[in-house]
Structures are given as C-alpha cells and as structure tokens.
Amino acid sequence: MSRDHILHKVRTALGRNAGQAPEPAPPVRLTIPTQETSARIDSLCARVEALAGKTYRAESDADACRYVAAAIEGKSAVASNAPLLAECGITALPNVRSGFYESAALREACASAGCGITSADYVLADTGTLVMLASPQEARLISLLPPVHIAVVASARILTSLDELLSLLPRPAEQTSSMVLITGPSRTADIEQILVRGVHGPGEIHVVVV
Amino acid sequence: MSAAFDEKIHETLGDSKLQFAIYASTARLIAKREHALEGDNLPDYQELRTHANALKKNTIDNLDYYLEQFEANVVAHGGKVIYAKDATEVADFVLSLAKERGSRLIVKSKSMTTEEVDFNKRLEHHNLESVETDLGEYLIQLAHDRPYHIVAPALHMTRFQVADLLTEKLGVPNETVIEKQTMIARSVLREKFLTADIGVSGANFLIADSGAIVLVENEGNARLTTSAPKIHIAVAGIEKLISRAQDLGVFLKLLGRSATGQALTVYTSFLSGPRRGQEIDGPDEFYVVLLDNGRTKLLADREKRQSLYCIRCGACLNHCPVYRKIGGHSFPWVYSGPIGAIITPQFLGVQHEPALPFASSLCGACAEVCPVKIDIPKILLELRADVQKSNLREGKGKMERITFRIWAWMMRHPRLYEFAGMAAASFAPSSNGGWLREVPAAMNLPPVRAWLSQRDLPPPPAKSFRQLWRER
Numbered sequence: 001m002s003r004d005h006i007l008h009k010v011r012t013a014l015g016r017n018a019g020q021a022p023e024p025a026p027p028v029r030l031t032i033p034t035q036e037t038s039a040r041i042d043s044l045c046a047r048v049e050a051l052a053g054k055t056y057r058a059e060s061d062a063d064a065c066r067y068v069a070a071a072i073e074g075k076s077a078v079a080s081n082a083p084l085l086a087e088c089g090i091t092a093l094p095n096v097r098s099g100f101y102e103s104a105a106l107r108e109a110c111a112s113a114g115c116g117i118t119s120a121d122y123v124l125a126d127t128g129t130l131v132m133l134a135s136p137q138e139a140r141l142i143s144l145l146p147p148v149h150i151a152v153v154a155s156a157r158i159l160t161s162l163d164e165l166l167s168l169l170p171r172p173a174e175q176t177s178s179m180v181l182i183t184g185p186s187r188t189a190d191i192e193q194i195l196v197r198g199v200h201g202p203g204e205i206h207v208v209v210v
Numbered sequence: 211m212s213a214a215f216d217e218k219i220h221e222t223l224g225d226s227k228l229q230f231a232i233y234a235s236t237a238r239l240i241a242k243r244e245h246a247l248e249g250d251n252l253p254d255y256q257e258l259r260t261h262a263n264a265l266k267k268n269t270i271d272n273l274d275y276y277l278e279q280f281e282a283n284v285v286a287h288g289g290k291v292i293y294a295k296d297a298t299e300v301a302d303f304v305l306s307l308a309k310e311r312g313s314r315l316i317v318k319s320k321s322m323t324t325e326e327v328d329f330n331k332r333l334e335h336h337n338l339e340s341v342e343t344d345l346g347e348y349l350i351q352l353a354h355d356r357p358y359h360i361v362a363p364a365l366h367m368t369r370f371q372v373a374d375l376l377t378e379k380l381g382v383p384n385e386t387v388i389e390k391q392t393m394i395a396r397s398v399l400r401e402k403f404l405t406a407d408i409g410v411s412g413a414n415f416l417i418a419d420s421g422a423i424v425l426v427e428n429e430g431n432a433r434l435t436t437s438a439p440k441i442h443i444a445v446a447g448i449e450k451l452i453s454r455a456q457d458l459g460v461f462l463k464l465l466g467r468s469a470t471g472q473a474l475t476v477y478t479s480f481l482s483g484p485r486r487g488q489e490i491d492g493p494d495e496f497y498v499v500l501l502d503n504g505r506t507k508l509l510a511d512r513e514k515r516q517s518l519y520c521i522r523c524g525a526c527l528n529h530c531p532v533y534r535k536i537g538g539h540s541f542p543w544v545y546s547g548p549i550g551a552i553i554t555p556q557f558l559g560v561q562h563e564p565a566l567p568f569a570s571s572l573c574g575a576c577a578e579v580c581p582v583k584i585d586i587p588k589i590l591l592e593l594r595a596d597v598q599k600s601n602l603r604e605g606k607g608k609m610e611r612i613t614f615r616i617w618a619w620m621m622r623h624p625r626l627y628e629f630a631g632m633a634a635a636s637f638a639p640s641s642n643g644g645w646l647r648e649v650p651a652a653m654n655l656p657p658v659r660a661w662l663s664q665r666d667l668p669p670p671p672a673k674s675f676r677q678l679w680r681e682r
Contacts, residue, residue, distance in 0.1 A: 003293040006448070006502050013417045013509035022272035027265040028456045081490075103491045107438070111404060127582075139490035140437040143431060162385045162474070163459045171455050173287060173420035173482035177492055178437070179479040186430040189470070190346035190364050191372055194233075196392045197225060199345055200399065201430025201477065206511045 021024035025154050030163040040125040040158040041209055047128025051184030053199065053205040061088040064210045068117060069093055071150060071206055074115030078106075078146065082137045084154060087098055088210065090117060101136065111144035116202070117150045118143050122168075123207070126161045127183055130207070134178035143182060149202040151182075211565035218540040228366055236528040242471025243313045243525060243579070252467060257523055262460050263583040267517035269451050271345050273509070276418040276451045277500065283421025287483030289496035296503050297327035303499060304329075304334055304410070310487075311441065313338070313407035319425070319432035320344035322522060323501060325443050325544040326531025328412070333437060340410070341402050342515060343431035350396070352379045358538035359546065361469050361524035368535065371546075399431070409435035409493070413446035414465070414521065416498070420455045422482035423498060426465060426475045433477050442493040448500050449518035454479070461521060464581035468523035493528045504557035514589050517552050519582040526576035526586060532569055542566060548576035552589045559595045561604070567593035628676055635670040643669055 011018065035043075045055040056065035065088045072095060079091050079098040091098040095115065102107035110116060118138055122131040130151050134140050143149050159165055162181075172179040186201030197203040222228055247255055264335075269276055281291040294300045316333065318324065318340055330351065332342045346364035350357055352375055352589070356432040357363035358408040362374075373386045376394055385391055411432055413423040423444045425432045436442045452461065466472040485492030509515055527533045527547030538546040542563040543554040551566050560567075567590045576586040620627050637650055645666040649658060673681075 002295045002299060002502075006295060006500070006506065007274055007277065009502070009506035010448070010509060012275065013506055014271060014273065015413045016274055018274075020275065022275040022453075023268060025268045025453050026261065029261050029452065029460055030456065036542050041424050044401075050238045065659070090404060099485055103485075106490055107404075127488055129474055134485075134489045134492060136488040137290055140433070141491050144433050144437065162462060166456045166459050169455075172480050173283070173417075173422045173455070177287070177481065177489060177496075178488050179480040180433065181474060183472075183476050183478075186428065187239075187475070188345045188429050190344070190349070191360065191367065191388045191391060192371055193235050193365075194369075194388045195361070196389050199392050199429045199431075200343070200403075200434055 004021070007105045017165060030167050032164045032167060033199065034159055035160045037123065037155055037158065040160065043125040044123060044128055044158055044209070046127070048184070048205070053126060053128065054097050056091045056208045058152075058208055058210045059062070061210060064208050065093070066087040067208055069151055071148075072096070072115045072117075076112070077115040077117055077150075078109045078113040078142055079117040080119065080138050080142050081148065082152075082153060084119045084210070085117060087183070088152060089125065090152065093113050093126060101183055107141055107145075115144040115150060116142040116144070117149040117152065120151050120153045120157065122165055123153050124161055124165060128207075130182040131165060132180045132182065133172070133176040134180075135176060138179070140178055141174055143180075144201050147198060147202055148204040148206070149182075149185075150206040150208065152208045152210060158209070169193045191195070212542075212563055213316055215540065215542060215563055215565055215645060218305060222537045222540055223535060224359050226363060227368070228537060229535070231368065232534055235362060236534050236617060237361075238529040239524070241468065243468055243528070244471075246467040246471035246473065250497045253474075254461065255464075258460055258464055259581055259583050262464055262581060263519065263535045265452060265457050265460065267516070268558055269453050270449065270509070271453065271516050275454055276581045277448060278420040280416055280421055280451060283411060283419065284483065284496075284498055285421070287421050287496075287500060288486070289421065289483045292499045294499050294501050294503075296501075297329075297332065300324075300327050300329065300499055300501060301332040304333065304339065304408075306442070307441070308338055308408060311407065313441070315402065315406045316340040316410055317402050317406040317435050317439065318342050318347075318408070319411045319412075319427065319435040320347050320363070321445060322357075322544060323412050323447050324410065325357060327445075329502065330443070338520060341399070341406075342428060343399050343402070343435060344427075345431075346425060347393060348395055349375060352376075356508075356539070356544060358528055359524060360522050360549070361527075366539070371555045372627060390532060399424065406439045407437040408441045408443060409437075410443045410445060411442045411465065413450050413498070415458065415461060416446055416500075417452045417455050417458070417480075418451055418453045420480075420482055422480055423456065424458065425479040426462070426477075426480070427479075428470075428472075428476040433479055435479055437492055438480060440493055440499070442484075443497045443499060444481075445499045445501060448505055448519075459512045464521055465521055468525040468579065468581040484660065507554075514552075514556060514592060514593050517549075517589060518582050520549050520553070521582055522549075523581055525579040528566070529575040529579050530564070531571060531575070536569070548586045548590075549584075552584075552586055552593065555593050555596070560593065560600050564597045564601070567591075576622045611655055628674070631674055635674070638667075638670045645669065
C-alpha cells in the first residue's frame, strides 16, 4: 500500500524515524486590536459596501424585518433556522419558507428561491466577512444557491478580524464539518480580467446589523 | 533546448495579440497586489512573510509527523485518507469509488494538482464525465487547452475567442459581452452541480491539528462542488500541510493579497469530514487523496526543499519578465513561471527540459514578491549546476566542453591568443560602429552559430587591449 511507502520515503528523505516528535513549531501569531462596537460596525459596513454589498443598520428587530421584507418583495425566499431570524419575525413573512431540516427538500427550495436569508455565527469587521458554521440552524446551501443572500447579524457577533476569530475558535473542525468565510458577492475575473459578479454564488449580498 | 520549447517561445513572441493579453493581465494583477500592500493595508507584511516561511519550514521538515496527525484527525471526523504515489493511483481510486457507487458525473473545482495528474482525461477514458466548474478552467476544458497561469487559467483568451468557443461547443448564439458569457456558463454548470454524484476539489491548505482542508476561491464553485454532491474527494499534494488552524491567519492574509490583491477571497471554506449528525446538508462521504508524484524526491535536498513551501499565489509569474514575454504555454509542464521553472525539473527530472533553469535573467523579482520567501533564483542556479552534472553523466554537451578546453588552452598561450584576436578582427565584417549580427562563412562554425543565435557581437575595436597597453 502506498501509505507506508510514501511515509517511509518522507522519513528517509528527512532523516527522521517513525513516531519521532516534531521540532517545536514557531509561536502562533495572532494580533487582536481593541475596537469599540460602533467602530466595528462602521468598519464592517464600509468594507461590505466597498465590495458592492449592501448594508443596513437596523434599530430594532422589527426594523430589520421591515428592511428584509422590502428587499425580498416580489421574490420567493428561503430562510435558515437561525433563532435571530424568527425573533425578528422574518420567518413569518408571507414569501419566506423556513424550517428545513432535511437535505433534499432544502436543496429543492434553494434551487428555485430568489433569495436566501441567514444569520452568521460571526462577522469580521476589518474585511467585511460573514463567518458561517454549518449546523442545524444554518445550512450550507441557503447562502449559496439563490442569486441574492441576505445576512441578518447581531452586533454582538462582530469581531475585529480573522485573528480574533481564530483565537475564539482555535480548532473550528471540533464544532462543524464546514466553516465558510464569505467576503462580498461571488465574483470572477477569468475573462480578460474583467470583474463579473454572481458567477456561481449570489451576485448580491445584504448585511443587516441588528 | 528542446525543439518544442524553442518553437513555443517563438510562437508566443510572434503573436502580438497574445503578447498584449499577457502583458495587460499580469500588469493588472501586479497593480492589484501593490494596492493591497501599500500604506497601512498590511503594515506587518514583511514579518508575516518571514513567519509564513518559518511555519512552512517546520511543517515540511517534520512532514511525516504532520501527515499522520492529519490522517488521524480526518478519520476522527468520519473521513478517509488515501495516499497516492502517482497519477495512476489517483485515477484508480476515483474510478473504483465511482464504480462502487454507480456514479456517472463528477464536478470539479479548480486544482493545479489534478491538472498535474491529467485527472479529467484519465477519467474520460473510462466514460466518467468530469466537468471543470471554475469559469476559466471550464473554458480551458471546452477548448481542450491547458491552464495559462496558476491563478488565471484562461488569461490568454479574449472575449471574442470565448464567444466562438461557447457557440461551437454549446450551440448558443455568439455572445461577446463578458457578463452574458458568464451567465451562460453559470446556467450550464448549475445543472451539473445539481445532478453530479461526486465533487472533486483540490486544497489550498491541509490542517494537521484539525484534519481539515481549506479552499480559497471567488466564484462559489468550490463551495458547490464540496456541498452539493453526496461524495466529496479532495486531491492535494502532501506539501500542502500546515500544522495548526490558527496559522491560517498568516497564510490567508498573504495569499489573497499576493494573488489578486484581495484581503480575503470571496469564499474561504474550512471543511472537515462529511456532514455531521444534525447538520442539514453537505456530503455523506469525505475523502482526501494525498499525492506524492515526485514530491518526496525533493525533500532529501535541504536547500531545494523550500520549493515545497509554495502556496500557488501566482505572484512570481506576474512579476517575471520572462513569463510576461514567453507566456504560460511555453513552459514544458502545467506549472509555469518561476515556480514552474524550479519544480518541473525537480518533479520530472532535469532532462525533461534541460534549458528550463536557464530561461531566467535571475533578476530576483520572483523572490522579492514570494509571500513565503522561496529563494527561487538560488534554486535556479543550483538546478543549472544539476543540469550540467546530468549532462556530464549522459555524455551530452561535448561540443561545449571541447570549445571551452580549446579556449582555456589559448588563454594560457598569450602570443597565440593575441594572434587569434587579430585574425578574428581582420575577418570580421566591417561595422559602422553597430553591433554585429553575423560573421563571415569561414568563422561561422556550429558553436559560433549557436552562440550568435541568441546574442550580438560588439564591433571589433580599432586596437586591442594589448596594443593600447604597449603604446601607453
């Protein structure tokens, strides 16, 4: 079997023995600035807008719901099972389907929906990034198949940066099979380096901060 | 130099449209990278490079330990690890799994490693359809071409060529607007994603302490590839390992900025094992194929081992004055540019294309922009020495050796040397002060001709150095 063959070749080349401990790795390098929540929100919104995303600072749950209702008017939408969406009343909107716990049904709904609504486990202020962990609350495909993605996030979930995320979750794999960082709408520049949005994932992204 | 290498270079140099396409695209990528690094955009850029180099050195120097740690963690999360020594073993594994599961259609996200093993063709031989889903790679596959650039595979194609290609292969009306071309590809590929049985991805990083793979992309095709089908297979070189998830901060900050000038690419997926208990969607099976394919050969050399630190950002290609003239297809293998020039001879042997390490001006731009500080010029020099050693062993380059022996003998006989110099000057064609492109027939011996094919001669001086010395 190639496993033992390859490991043997690696060890021979490196002059190491089976089971030998590694040399100590360089220290972890994480730099986390201190930043007020309001500054985080400012930075987040500026970054998302720079990437052609839309942002909205909701004053209340009801305000967030009004924004989402206006954004999905005339479209069908699928919402995730994130508690925040129900608290805001978004799952109760007439054109929103929610409560999917089964893969095939969810997929069919997402494939035909005009809009996917999710929350996010964390948000990174310095890059305008949504951090989504797959769970019973959040499916992978809602933020991926529909052409529009709306994320409604709690301001307490806004972290300064990737480094802060990695200090909070030193091993994301212990919690989920999939952690995805989403920074702006799907894009490509594969033909003549010309930017086109919405190639496979959503071409339009809204971040609503509650 | 092989005839094919020579021919490809001249073909590229003679194609003015292609020259413009390469120059313009790489210039844009250079500008984007510069913008992403200027001012306060990444103040600790140099420290991050040094740190990334140290992290990669630690992982590669202890690779066997991290491979086993990675494997144990993948298994702990319900996945499987397959070691493959070459292209055949990769194809064999995928084929047997597809047969067992009755799979017909594979969707693929962009991966240089699968290019390296000629994945799609091998599967097509066995009637298994494997569709590239990255827009650039999809176009390349439709055209039966190979990637022009590590990051921008269709860099050499214009929108007009794309329009003709889509019309020819898909039967759609000719469409030259790039947005509309993209939407055509989207709708064709969306159908494939929703019907595919297997998704095959590469991996930008393998994380030993998590048993996870990390994928970095902008389109969303890698997310679809790894989320929609029931089976996900990641194919990655063994050198893609990093030891800890927490080190991702360092690498992700460098990778996006160096490649396309993005602080983070649109999607960064951190995937470990199949869908778990209560999760709603995701694959039921998760495999990681760890590929050797020549990598273990490199490990033995302490100096050249650093070639395996590469994170495939493509910055060295964009900044290379040679790549920017001769383009990606002149290079003899799937990896082009400076990084291709150092890994191709080490993976495939120096005699695969002996001229490759010499096709460089050693200007050092590649080393300056490399986010993990690989000393590419130094490795090129070492490879040049390896080529010479290999030539000696194989009895090649006899003419060169004889010529230099004669030269050395003449240098030891001053009078003869002076006489030869005078003779050469008197034979040389008259010059009006310009450089000489050719010499008279009597002097046009094969070694002289070979030398002159790449160079011009300065005009012969009125007096030699020796004459001037005597007259001083």
